Amino acid sequence: MSKGITSRSEDYxxxxxxxxxxxxxxxxxxxxxxxxIKPYGYAIWEKIQAQLDKMFKETGHQNAYFPLLIPKSxxxxxxxxxxxxxxxxAVVTHYRLKNSPDGKGVIVDPDAKLEEELIIRPTSETIIxxxxxxxxxxxxxxxxxxxxxxxxxxxEMRTRLFLRTAEFLWQExxxxxxxxxxxxxxxxxMLDVYAEFAETWMAMPVIKGAKSASERFAGALETLCIEAxxxxxxxxxxxxxxxxxxxxxxAFDVKFTDQSGKLDYVWATSWGxxxxxxxxxVMAHSDDNGLVLPPKLAPIQVVIVPIYQKIEQLEIIxxxxxxxxxxxxxxxxxxxxxxxxxxxxGFKFAEYELKGVPVRLALGPRDIEQGTIEVVRRDTxxxxxxxxxxxxxxxxxxLEDIQQNIYQKALNFxxxxxxxxxxxxxxxxxxxxxxxxxxxxxxxxxxxxxxIKSETKATIRSxxxxxxxxxxxxxxxxxxxxxxxxxxxxx
RNA sequence: CGGGGCAUAGCGCAGUCCGGUUAGCGUAUCUGGUUUGGGACCAGAGGGUCGCAGGUUCGAAUCCUGCUGCCCCGACCA
Numbered sequence: 001m002s003k004g005i006t007s008r009s010e011d012y013x014x015x016x017x018x019x020x021x022x023x024x025x026x027x028x029x030x031x032x033x034x035x036x037i038k039p040y041g042y043a044i045w046e047k048i049q050a051q052l053d054k055m056f057k058e059t060g061h062q063n064a065y066f067p068l069l070i071p072k073s074x075x076x077x078x079x080x081x082x083x084x085x086x087x088x089x090a091v092v093t094h095y096r097l098k099n100s101p102d103g104k105g106v107i108v109d110p111d112a113k114l115e116e117e118l119i120i121r122p123t124s125e126t127i128i129x130x131x132x133x134x135x136x137x138x139x140x141x142x143x144x145x146x147x148x149x150x151x152x153x154x155x156e157m158r159t160r161l162f163l164r165t166a167e168f169l170w171q172e173x174x175x176x177x178x179x180x181x182x183x184x185x186x187x188x189x190m191l192d193v194y195a196e197f198a199e200t201w202m203a204m205p206v207i208k209g210a211k212s213a214s215e216r217f218a219g220a221l222e223t224l225c226i227e228a229x230x231x232x233x234x235x236x237x238x239x240x241x242x243x244x245x246x247x248x249x250x251a252f253d254v255k256f257t258d259q260s261g262k263l264d265y266v267w268a269t270s271w272g273x274x275x276x277x278x279x280x281x282v283m284a285h286s287d288d289n290g291l292v293l294p295p296k297l298a299p300i301q302v303v304i305v306p307i308y309q310k311i312e313q314l315e316i317i318x319x320x321x322x323x324x325x326x327x328x329x330x331x332x333x334x335x336x337x338x339x340x341x342x343x344x345x346g347f348k349f350a351e352y353e354l355k356g357v358p359v360r361l362a363l364g365p366r367d368i369e370q371g372t373i374e375v376v377r378r379d380t381x382x383x384x385x386x387x388x389x390x391x392x393x394x395x396x397x398x399l400e401d402i403q404q405n406i407y408q409k410a411l412n413f414x415x416x417x418x419x420x421x422x423x424x425x426x427x428x429x430x431x432x433x434x435x436x437x438x439x440x441x442x443x444x445x446x447x448x449x450x451x452i453k454s455e456t457k458a459t460i461r462s463x464x465x466x467x468x469x470x471x472x473x474x475x476x477x478x479x480x481x482x483x484x485x486x487x488x489x490x491x
Numbered sequence: 492c493g494g495g496g497c498a499u500a501g502c503g504c505a506g507u508c509c510g511g512u513u514a515g516c517g518u519a520u521c522u523g524g525u526u527u528g529g530g531a532c533c534a535g536a537g538g539g540u541c542g543c544a545g546g547u548u549c550g551a552a553u554c555c556u557g558c559u560g561c562c563c564c565g566a567c568c569a
Contacts (some may be wrong), residue, residue, distance in 0.1 A: 017562090031560090088567080089569075157567060163569090164568070191539085217569095236569095274569060305528095307527065308527070491569090
């Protein structure tokens with residue numbers, strides 16, 4: 001169909017790579033595992049950031065910035081945290097280069113070895129909590145609600161554009177509270193923020209739940225997550241919110257005096273989403289013609305393509321287009337009038353489909369004569385000719401429809417791909433033949449979880465909130481279980 | 492980090508097995524013209540340290556060694 005894009009049925013991974021690269025979202029760089037986010041891709045990330053940032057501020061958080069480099073000694077203070085991240089940390093050992101004696105380039109100066117090595121942050125709990133120690137003395141300093149937008153680095157074995165890169169962009173919220181209850185409320189509140197963002201803005205349905213013990217964040221007492229289903233039937237963790245208890249407060253000695261004068265450790269949370277959301281966005285809605293973007297996150301919501309033979313015709317069209325774009329501006333709808341003479345209309349149509357622009361308008365001599373305009377919506381590729389009168393209201397409504405429609409489509413797909421399995425055989429059959437989410441009983445032990453993982457490659461994505469308790473027996477061991485949990489193969 | 496594949500013009504590739512003119516093809520780019528309602532056509536032009544570093548040879552894109560990067564499959568993760 002489309003030039004140069006592998007179809008999903010042919011090779012899903014290749015399709016994903018083709019879209020990311022050909023829609024100009026990102027490309028691989030000269031550095032292993034690290035990508036360049038291109039202007040069009042970054043524009044989408046900026047929209048994601050802007051909305052999330054607004055939501056964080058609305059829930060009382062402030063932004064701050066902490067250092068990229070973390071002293072190695074900080075890292076060892078919280079035992080399970082080290083264990084979780086040690087294997088993938090980049091380490092800075094020297095602070096100077098010098099000219100190579102053989103005259104070929106530069107070498108690390110062996111005389112410039114650091115006394116204490118520095119870790120490039122894989123996450124910032126340690127540097128932040130060592131700082132919070134100085135910021136918190138009394139209950140009056142609480143709650144402390146901080147977020148930072150930053151890059152982090154995790155030395156990944158195998159990387160994929162947006163989904164897993166060695167360096168990625170994210171936000172990380174780090175909060176401190178006087179009581180356990182308040183910290184727990186914060187943990188669930190931020191998960192709700194993520195879920196709302198995913199569904200309302202990304203048009204991507206998610207399932208909220210809690211991670212099993214083995215999938216928890218290193219150092220957390222509880223990890224909550226939102227899980228989304230991709231078109232190939234694999235699950236993607238789209239955001240996490242951690243209840244850290246008093247682990248980091250104890251590790252970094254962060255105490256406060258409560259109203260009765262008693263000294264106690266503070267309660268903590270952390271929560272984050274990353275540029276991985278970009279990967280989720282691509283896989284949630286796109287088709288074999290290219291990217292499909294939800295209008296709320298599309299850098300260009302409406303593209304206008306003029307169709308003309310002579311330059312005089314273009315000028316007439318331009319006058320008509322200006323009338324429309326002035327109104328679009330007032331409505332806050334972003335647009336692009338593509339008057340490039342170097343490409344023909346057909347080329348432009350294909351190009352904007354590839355880039356996922358939600359609405360395309362085409363205006364030619366025939367329309368000028370008849371007072372009409374051609375409107376094509378990206379999600380269904382449906383083409384209609386409508387009157388120019390009232391076109392802006394029509395577009396406004398159409399953008400809402402598209403946002404709704406792609407959400408509904410993704411929701412239907414997701415719902416059709418949640419299945420219950422009542423035996424291990426059934427579980428395996430569903431997994432191999434259909435994929436998707438599987439709800440099944442599990443005895444609650446890490447051993448059984450591990451056995452299922454090694455035998456089927458499926459993992460427990462979460463203990464989902466939205467499914468009620470139900471007595472049953474574990475599909476593997478036959479032991480009693482009080483609820484079904486959510487399994488899937490995942491990214 | 493293990494197994495497999497790949498690296499030649501911006502992009503996609505041929506040439507490599509079997510060393511030998513000036514390294515080709517498609518596409519993109521630039522110029523001029525004709526075109527423009529679903530990826531236009533004609534004519535001309537520019538563009539290469541053949542991934543990097545060594546080696547063999549009269550001669551290397553081609554043979555040998557090392558390195559780097561990318562892709563796919565595994566072990567680990569947001």
